[in-house]
Amino acid sequence: MVNAPQAQEPQGAVQSGGEAGSAPGGWSGWRGFVVERRVRESDTIVSFHLRPADGGPVPPHRPGQYLTLLAEVPGKGGLKRTYTVSCAPHGESYRISVKREPEGTVSRWLHDTVSEGTVLKVAPPAGEFVLPAEPERPVVLVSGGVGLTPMVSMLEHIAHHQPGLETHYVHVTTDGSTHAMGEHVRGLAEGRPNIAVTTFYSRPRPQDVPGQGFDEAGRLGPDWLRAHTPMAEADYFLCGPIPFLRDLVSGLAEAGVPAGRIHYEFFGSMDRLLEAWPEALDLAPGAAAPAAAGPRGGSEPAAISRHDIAEALLNAQSDAVVVSDREGFIVLWNPGAERIFGFTEAEAMGQSLDIIIPEGLRGRHWEGYRETVATGQSRYGAGDLLSVPGLHKDGHRISLEFTIVLLKDGAGVVTGMASVLRDVTAHFEQMKSLRKKVAELEGRG
Numbered sequence: 001m002v003n004a005p006q007a008q009e010p011q012g013a014v015q016s017g018g019e020a021g022s023a024p025g026g027w028s029g030w031r032g033f034v035v036e037r038r039v040r041e042s043d044t045i046v047s048f049h050l051r052p053a054d055g056g057p058v059p060p061h062r063p064g065q066y067l068t069l070l071a072e073v074p075g076k077g078g079l080k081r082t083y084t085v086s087c088a089p090h091g092e093s094y095r096i097s098v099k100r101e102p103e104g105t106v107s108r109w110l111h112d113t114v115s116e117g118t119v120l121k122v123a124p125p126a127g128e129f130v131l132p133a134e135p136e137r138p139v140v141l142v143s144g145g146v147g148l149t150p151m152v153s154m155l156e157h158i159a160h161h162q163p164g165l166e167t168h169y170v171h172v173t174t175d176g177s178t179h180a181m182g183e184h185v186r187g188l189a190e191g192r193p194n195i196a197v198t199t200f201y202s203r204p205r206p207q208d209v210p211g212q213g214f215d216e217a218g219r220l221g222p223d224w225l226r227a228h229t230p231m232a233e234a235d236y237f238l239c240g241p242i243p244f245l246r247d248l249v250s251g252l253a254e255a256g257v258p259a260g261r262i263h264y265e266f267f268g269s270m271d272r273l274l275e276a277w278p279e280a281l282d283l284a285p286g287a288a289a290p291a292a293a294g295p296r297g298g299s300e301p302a303a304i305s306r307h308d309i310a311e312a313l314l315n316a317q318s319d320a321v322v323v324s325d326r327e328g329f330i331v332l333w334n335p336g337a338e339r340i341f342g343f344t345e346a347e348a349m350g351q352s353l354d355i356i357i358p359e360g361l362r363g364r365h366w367e368g369y370r371e372t373v374a375t376g377q378s379r380y381g382a383g384d385l386l387s388v389p390g391l392h393k394d395g396h397r398i399s400l401e402f403t404i405v406l407l408k409d410g411a412g413v414v415t416g417m418a419s420v421l422r423d424v425t426a427h428f429e430q431m432k433s434l435r436k437k438v439a440e441l442e443g444r445g
């Protein structure tokens, strides 16, 4: 998700494969990957190099995209978690780099149990927080903690394929013990004068020597970015914890960087992000640029692309947008869906559509769904407004009106279905009572 608070817990897999499904080496659903190598990157981060167990190639991911794992944690069943691919695309394997969360179920399982040779179930790369295919402006990559994973992927790609691109990579971590991939990143900048790398240690230890491993002590703030990076022209990519994003994204906007040039991702749920930083939505794509964010000394308009508009609509709370894959598992659940149905994104992703269909209607629904997937033809594909009862998380029924759009790959094969749903319960109830009144009046007459 570009220019947006890419904050979800898309812990459900994009099982249909999307673009990756039709690319060479692409796949749909889960595929077995062998952990070929485990590398300890710091006291808290371990990298896992994943190679397809079937010996085939992998489709190239876009630098910044993530994979979804189905972690079979003993006693917990299959748990879905997403991890950004931390290397550049090269067609043979992927690398993910995972921080061990002290209370985290899957990250602890990966760190403590998963060894070389373990086979993990993996869904294809997905996500829109990506480096443009042909960057036209300087790029500034800014990461905090494990937020370095998309940045290292992007930096590797730039170093190997676009070394002439002006690139600044600024990473912030606590100290030398938590600093992952430091040497690797410095190596990427070596001999490439257009790539500048700066590392901040927020609390260096006595043994952390400035100039060796880190460059700056303390906090990274917008002022530093203003002084050291080309704010008037660069695209900014940020990933890190909430306070880090809140300070830097707001700071960049206040300094006049248009929203269309600020791209950020958060490794957690939208709920958590908005709870701590409600203004995040104002800085989302399509949102009006804050008053202070007028272009500095220029007249660069904030571009509104189709992509930005799509993102803004998807991030809205008004209508529910629910996308399901061929099998009817939910692969996209927007804030509107959360508002209308009560399930959070984390709860809904990867679940069957059954969670919002009243039990008595499921048989008929699935019959139509399967037929539509198989034939690529929907009786309702031309914008017809459908009315059906739906199910809220707390079990009460709601009245819905919705339209559907079939999603197809390049060969015309159905990959999923997108539904835009509106809660019309109040209207429905009103109509019911009006009808009753009319019937009563007619009865009297």
Ligand SMILES: Cc1cc2nc3c(=O)[nH]c(=O)nc-3n(C[C@H](O)[C@H](O)[C@H](O)COP(=O)(O)OP(=O)(O)OC[C@H]3O[C@@H](n4cnc5c(N)ncnc54)[C@H](O)[C@@H]3O)c2cc1C
Pocket (backbone or CB within 6 Å): 007, 008, 009, 010, 066, 081, 082, 083, 084, 085, 097, 098, 099, 100, 101, 102, 103, 104, 105, 106, 107, 108, 127, 146, 149, 150, 266, 267, 268
């Ligand atoms: C797009 C995206 C990309 C990501 N990329 C990466 C990546 O590259 N590397 C990476 O390490 N992570 C990444 N993540 C995060 C990752 O998906 C997991 O969320 C993370 O590993 C934690 O999962 P877990 O199962 O270990 O923790 P969970 O068990 O899901 O717990 C999550 C957090 O909540 C806390 N918690 C758990 N239970 C409770 C409770 N009862 N009360 C209070 N707090 C609790 C835990 O301490 C933990 O910090 C990414 C997330 C997203 C959305």
